[in-house]
Amino acid sequence: IVLSQPVVVEPKRIPGRIFFSTVLFLFLITNSVFQGNLATLITIPSEYQNVDHISDLDKLGYNVVSDDFVEKQLAPFFHGKFRTIQANQYFCSWLRQNEAYVDEEYRILCTSPRTTCHLSKNHFFTVFKWYKHRVDWPLRKRVNEFFFNMFEGGILSKIHEDGRFEHLIEIGAFWDPPVHPKRDLKAKDLQFAFIFLLCGLFISFVVFLGERQLARVEQIFYRIRLRKRKNLWKPNFLV
Structure with a gap:
């Protein structure tokens, strides 16, 4: 209704035209941004599938x-191809488009850069290679709640097949939580913008009604x- 009005004629006064033009301009920008993000929200779920189970990798053909330990644990559930990772390849950026790096959670969190690694919500397998030891640890400053709970549980080290010990407290010294990427803009994020635009359009409509009433009053006085x-x-014929 507002857009069908004769914009050039109404509102007639300069403040009303400036206000209406500003609201219309903001509405066009917000509408285009909302449609673009809405299309993104609709198309992304159909193109990208979240990996929550090892069977999802089978469906995606990854x-x-x-390492050998993970291959043995996932062999009954995964029917694709395995490739053994090298000692100097503990990071995710070198992976190909059809490859997925699967390992224990704490070791994935220590890879660099962490932003390229996808962490599944559900664990692919239970890590049972942890051995409990009752040893006093010197807690460091950057040991977070995860490692503090492990300390309280008495978990000290992970034994590799080659017999080396890797202390988790040393990992806690440089472990940082993964950086979560910025989420896409959604419809609820634009709620304030649309409320503002609706209020602005309502005020513009009131301004239009006021302009029309003033025009009618001016015509009456005219x-x-x-x-x-x-x-x-008027000539007086009686005179």
């Missing part, structure tokens, strides 16, 4: 890159003045 002028210039 190849798993990991007709009254014309009648007075005609009465003044």
Whole structure:
């Protein structure tokens, strides 16, 4: 209704035109941004599938890159190809488009850069290679709640097949939580913008009604003045 009004004619006054043009301009920008993000929200779920189970990698046709231990644990559930990871390849940026790096959670969190690694919500397998030891640890400053709970549980080290010990407290010294990427803009994020635009359009509509009423009042006074002028210039035939 507002857009169908004769914009050039109404509102007639300069403040009303400036206000209406500003609201219309903001509405066009917000509408285009909302449609673009809405299309993104609709198309992304159909193109990208979240990996929450090892069977999802089968559906996507991915190849798993990991060590021998993980390959043994996932062999009954994954029917794709495995590739053994090298000692100097503990990071995710070198993976191909059809490859997925599967490993224990704490070791994935220590990879660099962490932003390229996808962490599944559900664990692919239970890590049972942890051995409990009752040893006093010197807690460091950057040991977070995760490692503090492990300390309280008495978990000290992970034993590799080659017999080396890797202390978790040393990992806690440089472990940082993963950086979560910025989420896409959604419809609820634009709620304030649309409320503002609706209020602005309502005010513009009130301004239009006021402009019309003022125009009608001006026409009435103009007709009254014309009648007075005609009465003044009307000749008196009786004289």
